[in-house]
Amino acid sequence: MEQLIQVVLSGLATGSIYALAAIGFTLIWQAAQTVNFAQGEFVMLPAFFVLIGINFLGMPLWLAMLFGLALSVLILGVAFKRILVDPLLSHGGLSLIIATMAVAILMKELVKEFYSAEAQPYPALVPQGAWDLSGVIISLQDISHLIICFVVIVGLTLFLDKTKVGRCMQAAAQNAAVAEILGVNVKRMILYTFVVNAVLATLASFLITPVYLAKFSSGEYLGLIAFIAAIVGGFNQVRGALAGGLLIGVLDNITATYITAEYRQAIPLLLLIAVILFKPEGILGKPEGRAV
Amino acid sequence: MKFTKRNLWLLIGLALLILAPIGQGRYIVYTLTSWLVFSIAAMGLNLTLGYAGQISLAQSAFMAVGAYITALLTLNGIHWIVAMPIAVLSSFVLGLLIGFPALRVKGHFLAFVTLAFTTLVFLVLRNEDWLTGGPYGLSGMPRPDFGLFNTGKNINFYYFTVFIFVIFSLLMYQIVRSPWGRAFKGLRENEIRAESLGVNTRRITLLAFAIGSAAGGLAGSLMTPLVQFIEPGSFALLHSLRILLMVIVGGAGFFFGPVVGAGVVIMLPEVLRFTEGYYLMIYAVTVVVLIIFCPKGLVGLGEIISRKILKKKEVRKDFEQGAKL
Amino acid sequence: MFKQIAGASALMLAMASPVHAVDIAIVAELSGGGAPAGTQYRDGIMLAIEEINASGGILGEKIKVTQHDTQTDPQISKGLVTKAIDDGAYVIMGTVYSSSTIVNMFEAMNAGVPQIVGAEAPNITQKGNPYVFRTAYGAHRGVPSLTGYFRDNLKAKKVAVTWVNNEFGKGGHDVFVAEMKKAGINVIADIPSEAGAADFAADVSRLKSAGADAVFVYLHEEESARFLKEAKKQGLKTPLVGEVTLTGQKVIDLAGDAANGAVAHVGLTAQANVKSIQDFGKKFSAKYGHQTDHNGIKGYIGMWAVKYVTEMNGAFDQKKFADKMHGLCLDVNKHPNMLLTTCWDKDGELARESFMVEVQNGKQVVTTTVAAAK
Structure with missing residues (x-):
């Protein structure tokens, strides 16, 4: 029993970070009808901005994190949107998907050549420490990951539903033409979406890199799993991505503990296929809101 | 076959294929052979991507299916000529099985399902070591011997691959040119119109995908005797992306686009070797620039350039048609 | 074309x-x-x-x-x-x-x-x-050098093995399992993981509940570091024994104090006390x-x-x-x-010749030198 609680807890903590990356997928899917195959690299890169800040510019951690956030918003948000998405949006989702695959390669290679091919240690945001509740170890890190992710996701949902900008963003995503007629600056709203995605990816990066270590290739698996989480949960709902992330995190750990370690990676994939077969809009998705 | 300028170009191409390896070292012969093998895989994917407009990320998985079936059969003394059709047919059936649910819903779901499939195939090949040799893979597969013509020598195997490639290209040409194949093109250009004209788009897309998968199986079936060693890592997701890039770089929807693309992707590391570690970056940037400024790929680019230079010459118009098919 | x-x-x-x-x-x-x-x-x-x-x-x-x-x-x-x-x-x-x-x-x-x-x-x-x-x-020469350590130093009766499921890890794993069988030691938990794996929570939790006397860790460097951090987090007390990839300087840099106490047999190490x-x-x-x-x-x-x-x-x-x-x-x-x-x-x-090392206070310390195999 302690073991079950332990692995479920660990799964929730990891799953909450998957959720952060998965929300980005859903936002971009809605705004640009494309899949960002570089999403994993979007989570990998900000950690290296922070390391550059610390190791080459002599910044303290908090300043380096602000520096990393600013660079991410600029590069992964604004520049990505302006340089790549804008010229390609009219070509359709297919070109953009392939372009993001190329961007993923580019980001990995840049980090590998100009920083290091080897994994780098990365400072933890949360101090180490754990409570031992009759055999179940509850670490400060796991708990704070869960809390931070929930706060962010609740905040984001409130922002999207309750503020004017948030509602305009949703309108622009659901029907750009109508939103335009209603006086929404669609281009600006799409830009905001990419900026929000960059911020979420940066946050995921700050939380997960102390565990995963900073490495050029660490986005590959993360991107895939976040992507599965987004589809399983529902591509058109922020809370869908949250549910998908948590579900995959827990399921992955339970599989590895009790069923099979060899086929551990297969479980999320089988879940993905099952969802596409029986409920293509995702567990919490709304069929009618789907933009495809 | 009518003697047209287009056929002349094709004959020149064939002659170059035959002459290319003469007097060359083993490396060039090996590289040329693997170029043809990947061309077959990429031409298959082109049917899915270029004609039916669906992304498949499973081409390397179908190569794996073809390669492992061929390896297991030929290791047990069954001749390649028997093993190959079994491998191709298996890939075709698997393609139908995977494509069916994925194409039930609109959108890029085929991309998602094939992505999952590729990883699942990798896991099975890696874990079921009683059959597949696990992470160590399989080795020592014989090259086919046709009595008078033994493909054991690299140069002979190259000509054997050229022969298969030519047969394959002719078959593909027939498929693309058939009324049924023309429906693909209609599909790509305007799905709704195609549907209103009575084309069952779902069935056609599914068949395009399954035939493309069978081509992947054929490429895998050639890979086995070429490398004479296969292991799961050679067919991982990364390689599906590589084949996808071949199609895009060459020009999706052009008959010989993937052949050019495969050549570029295979040769590029060699050409850009002077840039040391940077070639992948240059490569990635090239792909992005190409997609932004020339979404039709290199063949499309060549077409635009040749049209500009030789605006009034009938020859180029003819060639353009030949390339487009 | x-x-x-x-x-x-x-x-x-x-x-x-x-x-x-x-x-x-x-x-x-x-x-x-x-x-x-x-x-x-x-x-x-x-x-x-x-x-x-x-x-x-x-x-x-x-x-x-x-x-x-x-x-x-x-x-x-x-x-x-x-x-x-x-x-x-x-x-x-x-x-x-x-x-x-x-x-x-x-x-x-x-x-x-x-x-x-x-x-x-x-x-x-x-x-x-x-x-x-x-x-x-090769692994078939390196891993057997550890058998004595499990049998004599740790007096292990039952051990667990956690390994990376690729050709490198499987090579080491197969040799280890065969060696343990020869030495009459039971392998009670056998836990493979993917190359590049990042989440070792389930692996460590299984090791905790297995109750082994020692764990043989045969992972790449980065995975070793992640594993050691998770083992520390969950308070795994079992001795961790491995090959060069468990105690290298890279692992220590990445895992920090979580690497302390890990023991390994290493063929070559820049930290060897050889001038x-x-x-x-x-x-x-x-x-x-x-x-x-x-x-x-x-x-x-x-x-x-x-x-x-x-x-x-x-x-x-x-x-x-x-x-x-x-x-x-x-x-x-x-x-x-x-x-x-x-x-x-x-x-x-x-x-x-090769070395037995232990990580002490964030440093790889050579404890004994193992003579070359004949």
């Missing part, structure tokens, strides 16, 4: 260069998943070449080196080895990954070109290839700005072995080179750049 062929032919012409007496080809994992190991191996070789050329080359001839990147793809590595042979390489250095080496080594064998590899999977030297030589002994190795480590850091690991040392001694053996023969003869190396011992007193006395048997398998 035509353009392509024309391009290829132009390329071929450009590549046709005269055969040099001392062409050395490095074929290594310079990009892709194997890049950390492959680039270290390359850096070690390049440092050795610089020193050899500065001291007059081999038999008075300077070394001309070419680097080939396999992208950690076995099929590409096979192509590049044939290319190196076509270009007239005297010796091929690499590859480091066993999955590539097992594919490309037959090309070198058929062409009669000696190949100095960094691969450690047992099967490399079990295929009767007279041209392949290791720079570190020659420590001096090499300093030279390496001064040149490249980062620390060497065992792959850097492997490349360095491999390259120096080429010089020593060739000069013993007095000629650039590939057949003689391979014959000479079989059953050869290079004594470190006469051949200082070997760093340690190194011997090769008739299969190209290597024997060399």
Whole structure:
């Protein structure tokens, strides 16, 4: 029993970070009808901005994190949107998907050549420490990951539903033409979406890199799993991505503990296929809101 | 076959294929052979991507299916000529099985399902070591011997691959040119119109995908005797992306686009070797620039350039048609 | 298509260069998943070449080196080895990954070109290839050195093994399980994980509930670091024992104090209390700005072995080179750049003294020296 609680807890903590990356997928899917195959690299890169800040510019951690956030918003948000998405949006989702695959390669290679091919240690945001509740170890890190992710996701949902900008963003995503007629600056709203995605990816990066270590290739698996989480949960709902992330995190750990370690990676994939077969809009998705 | 300028170009191409390896070292012969093998895989994917407009990320998985079936059969003394059709047919059936649910819903779901499939195939090949040799893979597969013509020598195997490639290209040409194949093109250009004209788009897309998968199986079936060693890592997701890039770089929807693309992707590391570690970056940037400024790929680019230079010459118009098919 | 062929032919012409007496080809994992190991191996070789050329080359001839990147793809590595042979390489250095080496080594064998590899999977030297030589002994030699430690020092009756599920990990795992069986020790938990795995929560939790006396950890460096951090987080008390990838400096840097207490048997370590190795480590850091690991040392001694053996023969003869190396011992007193006395048997398998180390206060400390296998 302690073991079950332990692995479920660990799964929730990891799953909450998957959720952060998965929300980005859903936002971009809605705004640009494309899949960002570089999403994993979007989570990998900000950690290296922070390391550059610390190791080459002599910044303290908090300043380096602000520096990393600013660079991410600029590069992964604004520049990505302006340089790549804008010229390609009219070509359709297919070109953009392939372009993001190329961007993923580019980001990995840049980090590998100009920083290091080897994994780098990365400072933890949360101090180490754990409570031992009759055999179940509850670490400060796991708990704070869960809390931070929930706060962010609740905040984001409130922002999207309750503020004017948030509602305009949703309108622009659901029907750009109508939103335009209603006086929404669609281009600006799409830009905001990419900026929000960059911020979420940066946050995921700050939380997960102390565990995963900073490495050029660490986005590959993360991107895939976040992507599965987004589809399983529902591509058109922020809370869908949250549910998908948590579900995959827990399921992955339970599989590895009790069923099979060899086929551990297969479980999320089988879940993905099952969802596409029986409920293509995702567990919490709304069929009618789907933009495809 | 009518003697047209287009056929002349094709004959020149064939002659170059035959002459290319003469007097060359083993490396060039090996590289040329693997170029043809990947061309077959990429031409298959082109049917899915270029004609039916669906992304498949499973081409390397179908190569794996073809390669492992061929390896297991030929290791047990069954001749390649028997093993190959079994491998191709298996890939075709698997393609139908995977494509069916994925194409039930609109959108890029085929991309998602094939992505999952590729990883699942990798896991099975890696874990079921009683059959597949696990992470160590399989080795020592014989090259086919046709009595008078033994493909054991690299140069002979190259000509054997050229022969298969030519047969394959002719078959593909027939498929693309058939009324049924023309429906693909209609599909790509305007799905709704195609549907209103009575084309069952779902069935056609599914068949395009399954035939493309069978081509992947054929490429895998050639890979086995070429490398004479296969292991799961050679067919991982990364390689599906590589084949996808071949199609895009060459020009999706052009008959010989993937052949050019495969050549570029295979040769590029060699050409850009002077840039040391940077070639992948240059490569990635090239792909992005190409997609932004020339979404039709290199063949499309060549077409635009040749049209500009030789605006009034009938020859180029003819060639353009030949390339487009 | 035509353009392509024309391009290829132009390329071929450009590549046709005269055969040099001392062409050395490095074929290594310079990009892709194997890049950390492959680039270290390359850096070690390049440092050795610089020193050899500065001291007059081999038999008075300077070394001309070419680097080939396999992208950690076995099929590409096979192509590049044939290319190196076509270009007239005297010796091929690499590859480091066993999955590539097992594919490309037959090309070198058929062409009669000696190949100095960094691969450690047992099967490399079990295929009767007279041209392949290791720079570190195979897992089937390394892992058994630990049996005594489990049996005598830890007095373990039941052990667990956690390993990376690829050709490297499976090689070590299979040898370990066979060794434990011979020693009468039960393997009660057998936990594979993916290469590049990041989440070890489930693995550690299984180890905790297994109740083993000791755990054999056979993962790559980065996975080892993540595993150690998770083990510390969950408070796993079982002794953790491994090979060089459990206690390397890289692992300690990444895992921090979570690495303390880990014990390993290591073939080569820049931290060994051997002056020659420590001096090499300093030279390496001064040149490249980062620390060497065992792959850097492997490349360095491999390259120096080429010089020593060739000069013993007095000629650039590939057949003689391979014959000479079989059953050869290079004594470190006469051949200082070997760093340690190194011997090769008739299969190209290597024997060399090795070390038991323990991580204490963030430092790898050598506890005992293990004599070379006979």
